[in-house]
Amino acid sequence: MYTDTERCVRAVQAKDTRFDGVFFTAVLTTRVYCRPGCPAVPPKPANMVFHASAAACQQAGFRACKRCRPDSTPGSPEWNRRADLTARAMRLIGDGVVDREGVPGLARRLGYSARQIERQLNAELGAGPLALARAQRAHTARLLIETTGLPLADVAFAAGFASVRTFNDTVREVFALTPGELRARAPKERAGRTARSSPAPGALTLRLPFRAPLNPDNLFGHLVATAVPGVEEWRDGAYRRTLRLPYGHGIVALTPNPGHIGCRLTLTDQRDLTVAISRCRRMLDLDADPVAVDDQLRADAQLAPLVDKAPGRRVPRTVDEAEFAVRAVLGQQVSTAAARTHAARLVLAHGEPVEDPEGGLTHLFPAPDALAALDPESLALPRARRTTLTTLVRELAGGTLALGPESDWDEARARLAELPGFGPWTVEVIAMRALGDPDAFLPTDLGMRRAARHLGLPHTPAALTARAAAWRPWRAYAVQYLWATDSHPINFLPA
Incomplete structure (x- = not known):
């Protein structure tokens, strides 16, 4: 472009x-x-x-x-639409990998040499991984300078800079202003707002931009309807959840507002700020291009009324790919309420406790390492599903199955399909909501088939897949519009 x-x-x-x-x-x-x-x-x-x-x-x-x-501005939708080397590298840079592990760590995760990655990013983006990470740090620094009351030295390290001097030099070079001048230019009602209004230590209040339109109904409705007690909740008009982060953990509250998503973060280590923001944006699909998506889906006469009625639907995703994979297995062939119950039992038995003075969150969702030693007999699941879950956890904990921003979507699908108990629905729902493939499709889903029949679309999996070829590469968004024809709570913003 x-x-x-x-x-x-x-x-x-x-x-x-x-x-x-x-x-x-x-x-x-x-x-x-x-x-x-x-x-x-x-x-x-x-x-x-x-x-x-x-x-x-x-x-x-x-x-x-x-x-x-x-x-x-919102990030480029290209990086969530594609699964090539450049897109996977950009997702990892957004997740703070270069800041934590350097370019060698980025290369190791992608399976390429550092030289190849440098060459590819320079060819397509005009900058290498270090420069792209530096630009991200500068953006985070400006956000903190202008919207929080954090001391500038704390801003420097929270934004990922190794020293205050590098922070000062970068801000001056990028914005032609010193950090102090940037803060002085910020409106008084914004600068220092967090320091005055946040009773919880370390709490930061930010705004997450997005491309309009954005329909919050299915986005927040889905997250809340499937929320795991103790890990997620809806409180005072905000979706709240715990976050497992590289340096510690956090709690985020996300509120749909006109023109932006309100984001309130409480972190045990401020160095996790950039990663937390990136993961929240990814969960809410805020870097999508809803105009491009809706224009293509609107070309189908059966989908057009759904798009026109409530444009801007996003795909609700996740902040932790491994967590979602575990939850997808727990949700196989059971109701939403039953899946939440199974997940809540895992959390109570194996999750890491956290404190939440502002709400009712109690635990981090257990990491694969914590689940690797669980006793299958302790799971109130059919024997076949116990095998599916324990195999998945063992593969994740051992590193033989990697699910993350760096994942190649087709390779991850193939690897998941090799595991016992992983049918097309489970593989595709993980591809859609954990890996972020915008073209993931669920033709065997009962809700999809009911919606297709109601709209006069083909409703057998093969026929529906053939019809959906015209919706590519946005079939995951078509799923959201088709699901919206049902009265299930996932389609409604909580009161």
């Missing part, structure tokens, strides 16, 4: 916010880079240069626009 100069110019001249985060406009005369929807008067086409990433703009010597704040 960003190499098509004519289309980019048209998007900038139209101030089309759909392309915010997809590409960036660098202005040769002012040495500033902007998002396509910048409210300023568009520059002359001859003065525009387009880049695929903020990091590429920064490397080319451009600073972030102070008016449109291009670093605060």
Whole structure:
């Protein structure tokens, strides 16, 4: 997209916010880079240069626009739509792998050499993994500087910088302002707000942007209807859950608001901030391109009324791929309530206790290592499902099955299908909600087949799959629209 100069110019001249985060406009005369929807008067086409990433703009010597704040846009939908090397690398960078493990760690997870990854990212994004991680740290730093009352030294380490000096130099270079000047420019009602209003130690209040439209009904409805007691809850208009993070743990409260998702994070280690934000965005599918999705699905006459009635449906995902895989097995051939009961028993027996002074959360969902030694006889499950669960946990704990941002979707499907008890439904629901494949499809799902029959669509798995070919690569979103025809609680925002 960003190499098509004519289309980019048209998007900038139209101030089309759909392309915010997809590409960036660098202005040769002012040495500033902007998002396509910048409210300023568009520059002359001859003065525009387009880049695929903020990091590429920064490397080319451009600073972030102070008016449109291009670093605060939603992420590119490309990285959640694709499963190639570049997309998998970007998902890992967003998850903080470069900050924690360096480029060698990134390469190890992807199964490529560091040189290959460097070459691929530079070719497509104009910047290598270190520069992309640095741009992410700069964005996190600005977010903390302008929306919290954290001391600037604490901001530096929470954003992932190794030293205060590097933090100061980076902020000055990227934003042409010192950290202190950035904080002074922030509206007074925002700066320091967290320090005044957060009784819980370490709590931060942030805003998560998204591309409009966003329909919160199925997104939050699904998360709440399937919530595991002690790990998740709906309280005071917010979905709350515990988070297992690289340096510690946290609790997040996510509130749907007009124009943004309110995010309140309490972390035991501030270094986990970037990872926590990234995982919450991924769970809520906030980097999706709903216009592109809905336009394609609307072309089907049977789906069009569903899309027009409630556009902007997202795919509810997860903050922990291994957790979701375990929960998917517990949910095989049982009701939502029964699946929650089974999961709650695992949590009480094997989860790590946490304190939640602001609500009723009690545990982290148990990690595969904690479940590896569980006694199958203690599980109130049919014998075949016990075997399925214990095999999955053993594979996850031993590292022979890897589910994460770096996963190749087709390889993960093949590996899951080899495990006992993993049929097409379980494999595809994990691909859709844990791995994030936007084209995952559930033709054998009973709710899907009921909806298809009601709408006059083919309702046998083979015929429905053939009809759904026209919905690719967005079949996971079509699933959400079809599920929405039911009166199940997953389709409604809790009161």
